[in-house]
Amino acid sequence: MLYRRTAQVFVELADTLVAGFDVIDFLQSLAERAVEIFDVDAAGILLADPRGTLTLVAASSEEVRLLELFQLQEEEGPCLDCYRSGTEVTCADLSVDPSQWPRFSAAARELGFSAVHAFPLRLRDQVLGAIGLFNAAPRELPEDTTTVAQALADVATIGILNERTLREHQVVTEQLHFALNxxxxLEQAKGMLAERARIDVGEAFAVLRKYARDHNRTLSSVSQELIDNRAGMTDLIAAARKRTG
Amino acid sequence: MEQQRAERVWGLIYAHARADGLPISIDTICHACADAFGATGVTIALTGDLAVYEPVSVTGPAAHRLADLQITLGEGPALAALTDRRTVLVPDLGSPEAAVRWPVLAPAAVEAGIRSVHVFPLLLGAIACGVLEISHADTRLLTPDEIGDAMIFADAALLIQTHQLVNPDAGPTDLQLGQVERWAEVHQATGMVAAQIDADLTTAFVRLRAHAYVAGRSLREVAQDVVARTLRMEPWTPNGAPNGAPNGESED
Known part of the structure; x- marks a missing residue:
């Protein structure tokens, strides 16, 4: 039963990896499905940004959302330990040894949770975040369940990395286009200024650069305005003519 | 196997940079690629909103001519590779197939001394950022092994063009282009002609290309004349006849 339901989720996840992939939708559906598959009461997912700061990205219920936020705020709890160590962290009964996470344990009990199992979102050496599974009653997860839970966390990791790679590609492409444009x-603006002010293109560049500096503007924005406004920027034209006498 | 291929190709690029005593640049990749393939010419070009095909490194006079023809005529293997985002292999520019596909460009390229050309898009995800073109004076089809190498050269070209942009301190003008200052003159001339004929840059660029095509000259030569002020364009009058010179252009 566990494997059949898990297989279905893997197929669903694989589908989300193709078109119109939205990482937040993906992780939210993963949190909700994890509750069904592993027969737990709640699930939450924490994700690190590129600087390593963790944020809550998905929660199956309001209670678990509050508990995950509590961990981030207090900088204490099993999901944080899991992220920092990159290994599974479990506590089958939070009332047995509250000294491990005293504030977290108290908050968890207040919100109605007694057991927690956290799995890292990890690919080789890279840890991206953690998924936490919570139970109202004290509970030990069977070994086959933990194996499958880690496999699900691994799929989530691949999904996130895939999305990040695509997003970085887009940023790099935009930067490259912007740089080339x-x-x-700038070359076109040099030619236009050279013609309007009757100077050579080398002088035109010097005038454009000085004008940009004097007006605390970028060369690109001055160039764009000159090109967009063929009759305007008379102060720039006057400066260019004056420069060469 | 693919790892070994990448190491070997990068080894060629590094060896070139060491021999020149310079850091790896886009020109290093262009020259290393030309050597590795015994090519008549190699061109690396980027694409953007303001220029569909902008050469950023060119080696060999024939490659300059081919780039010039493709820009002037607005057709050719490199433009096809950019549009279709895929490799375009033309083993014989003198073939009937090539003449059907590029009726003006193909015979002109042959006349310029280029008989075969292999174009590899520089791909970032689904987007084509530019092309690597390898030209030969004879008819030939690169082997699958050579095509594998060419793709590594294309990756290297893209990496070199983008890596300084990924640096958070890099500005838009930090894009390091190769020794292609003559292409900058085309853009300068476009700006000058726009002011001369009081038109937008697209119209000015079309006028430049049309002049080059009708005069049977290269776009770069025409651009040099405009920048040197030995050639200027006149605005068209409302009745269609140009002001001043009968063909709308005047030589000083």
């Missing part, structure tokens, strides 16, 4: 724009 800025170069071309």
């Amino acid at each position: 800025s170069r071309i724009l």
